[in-house]
Ligand code: ADP
């Protein structure tokens with residue numbers, strides 16, 4: 001057993017966290033946390049009444065557009081910023097008034113600021129040396145950490161002799177070697193190009209699994225958050241709009257904002273004209289119908305429904321059975337390699353996007369100008385509140 005695994009076992013963390021059998025005390029808790037800045041005489045409400053709880057060993061992401069309050073939230077967890085109101089707890093302890101260096105968390109930023117004149121080994125060992133950790137232990141811990149981030153054999157390199165991805169891994173090793181109980185990462189891959197970023201996403205996830213500590217990850221990139229996270233808090237304008245696992249966020253967006261921010265989504269609204277069992281029928285234009293889970297719907301209700309582009313089938317004739325069926329005209333077909341993207345203008349005037357996988361050699365089922373029917377299963381219609 002490596003030291004890191006031992007640490008993990010002692011903390012009783014990752015394995016339990018992932019199996020769903022979470023220990024009772026969360027790693028990080030925000031309780032009604034708000035932050036207001038005074039900027040040029042005006043009050044900026046950066047974070048508004050955020051309450052959330054992050055489990056030990058969890059890979060947790062804060063996702064949202066620029067300016068929504070992600071960094072401010074992280075800085076309050078790290079202790080660089082004091083909440084205007086509310087409580088921050090780490091492992092059950094109220095740390096709202098505890099300075100950053102007395103909190104058991106470490107933060108990694110986009111600009112990772114390695115010491116340029118030090119080689120990889122010395123960069124990673126720096127914190128331990130300063131804490132006067134015995135040499136033999138430094139040797140063991142740094143060696144172990146370089147192995148985890150896959151930089152063994154590169155100990156003597158200077159930062160400028162390494163790629164951006166390698167430098168980021170040095171920064172990660174430097175933070176992790178201190179064995180924080182949680183690591184906070186604020187857009188750490190933002191400076192890397194797409195290909196490298198995608199590789200690092202998988203790397204980061206693996207490293208997190210290996211060391212077993214809590215990662216809180218800030219990103220504005222939805223695919224990044226979906227790829228890596230156990231759970232995601234989607235933020236908008238200082239507020240958490242939805243907190244759920246990636247599948248739930250994607251399949252069941254809680255608001256129009258989440259539906260629009262995560263992937264491509266179609267938003268359709270119409271009136272409930274009938275309910276039967278647990279299905280409600282929503283009328284769309286003259287001939288269209290959308291089926292949605294209707295346990296709590298009543299005739300006459302107006303509902304807003306999202307449906308993902310890849311759930312919709314394009315048919316040349318009207319479909320039978322318990323499916324949504326909406327007529328329209330293909331207004332655009334875009335070939336995108338692995339799939340085609342269709343824009344279909346419904347008879348009701350709305351525009352719907354449909355993705356169709358290029359699974360076989362056949363070219364697209366429909367062409368621009370074709371009259372078609374769109375069809376999807378009732379459980380792929382998801383009604384949203386706002
Ligand atoms: P994000 O990280 O999601 O891009 P931030 O947390 O950095 O968002 O910022 C949230 C809001 O708070 C923005 O409107 C930003 O301009 C404002 N803000 C952040 N830091 C300060 C500060 N030190 N002084 C004044 N306003 C700030």
Ligand code: MG
Nearest residue numbers: 067070071072
């Ligand atoms: Mg930020």
